[in-house]
Amino acid sequence: MTNYINRKEYIDKLLSYKDKDLIKVVSGLRRSGKSTLLELYREHLLKQGIGKRQMQFYNFELPENYLGKTWSDIYFEIKKKFQTDKTNYVFLDEVQNIPLFEKLVDGLFATENTDVYVTGSNAFLLSSELATLLSGRYIEISILPFSFKEYLTARNFDTSNKYLNYEALFFDYINETSLPKGVELRESGFDKIYEYLEAIYTTIIEKDITQRHQINDKRAFANIVKFVASNIGNALSPSNISKTLKQDGQNIHHATVEKYLEYLVESFVFYKVNRFDLKGKKQLATQEKYYLVDAGLLNILAGKERITDKGHILENIVYLELLRRGNKVWTGTARNTEVDFVCKTSIGEIEYYQVAWQMTAENTVEREFGALEKINDNYPKYLLTTDSFTQNRSGVRHLNVFNWLLGTSDKQE
Missing domain, CATH: 3.40.50.300 (P-loop containing nucleotide triphosphate hydrolases)
Known part of the structure; x- marks a missing residue:
């Protein structure tokens, strides 16, 4: 063992x-x-x-x-x-x-x-x-695939070593796979990982979805999967997916889209995140976001047109980590602001998280801090980015996301 x-x-x-x-x-x-x-x-x-x-x-x-x-x-x-x-x-x-x-x-x-x-x-x-x-x-x-910390441990890295190039290792993590067996296969080269992911995905689609639910239009199903995979972290609804595909000459009724999305969530390929009204403090029933169980699957699902930007992929990884830590997670919305994640912790406390790749431009700084500053309550608010130098502002804690993922920032679970 x-x-x-x-x-x-x-x-x-x-x-x-x-x-x-x-x-x-x-x-x-x-x-x-x-x-x-x-x-x-x-x-x-x-x-x-x-x-x-x-x-x-x-x-x-x-x-x-x-x-x-x-x-x-x-x-x-x-x-x-x-x-x-x-x-x-x-x-x-x-x-x-x-x-x-x-x-x-x-x-x-x-x-x-x-x-x-x-x-x-x-x-x-x-x-x-x-x-x-x-x-x-x-x-x-x-159970979820390996966290970033587990992935590094599986590759025999000492996660307490603050001099490691965590950004380069993070790109390995999201471009290859977080599935345990896939990490073992990395010695054999990326082709082997790709074949492994393809085999798993085919099994899920064949055994868990198309056979069980008797889906005949496999092309329509594949197109919906590809669309959702290419829109990680974007608010989606069955009707807007249906409309977008219609513009591409594919007629798929929104009720069919809704069913297919349910099957994908049931099989743990995607996780659906509901919106939470920050003012009315209630869950909303439309415009959910979808996150992928393993970023490596984007190689299979979105293929060569893997266009999901790294900010959304980082958001995906943070979402999965919040789940691992026992949180219930929503996306937050109010008339004048949106926040990436509203969490209820395992002990019932509320926390807010905003995720961005880097705070390079002034308008990014204003947008990301502003999203949290507009929330008028005293619950903890965190901004997670890849920046090495972080600066808190107006009660918002700015943390390096790699430290946060590894549990080495002073914000522990």
Whole structure:
């Protein structure tokens, strides 16, 4: 296990729910490290003195674990191996591949002295009958690919070394991939990373989306994906996507666009961020923004026309980091201002974040500081940029974004 990055935040979360009367659901993009996380977690359990026989792990991506078996066959197979008078830990990887999997999970959950952990690469797992069946009885732990800090650790860099060229390393991070296996492949060259990303994306589209939802017009679907990928961080609506594509000679109804966007969010390819009315303090229902789970996927989705500017990509990375740190995130809007992110922290506090690449021009300085200064309350406000020299203004904290991502700025999580 030594070559695995110890994904401490996720491990700590799992340990905090150990033996609690809740099903632990680990969700996230395919190949984002869910199986590895459970493997690391099982290592922790062994260190705590839990016997190997008390743990059972089933990978349902392997056909031999489910072909020709009903959910009840698997259920009794698992129960047969249970250790009596001890807690049994059951790990079901990609459980949505089992027909009627919710009955399997519910049956195990109802069994005394059983701690159940499941993973799934599609929100179908929780939008299905399982959520209804287990209402209030599960906790979802949503896993993301490597953070910038984890990426550097995987490449054996010492993130406390302030003399590293973080900007150059950041470009590697966003141009290659943050997916764990992809980082391993970098020794073999960019072509291998590209092939790997292409294979994952094809699997997601084929298995999780077009087959499941029976999409016949694959060209229309691909065009919508490309459009959203090229508009990271821009406010979008199904009707304006539909209108823009119509100008290109593609007739796709806005209701179809809306459905396709839902499928992409369900598969964890994109994350949808709602707008928040700063004055009325309420969530708005239109003009959401979409961020991509891994900036490296832009190579596949937007191809050679990868035109997303680096400011929006930086915004994308900051958004994912805010999620990792346990925040609920919105984009903020008021009559006279917009702010990139409004966050509710895990302890219920409000924070505001504005993100820009560099403060080179005076009008950029005024625009970025001004967006936060116009918010008339006393909650913390942060401006994150790549500038080495930062200067606070009117109560707004200006931080170097690389230090913030690495947790080495004086603004800790």
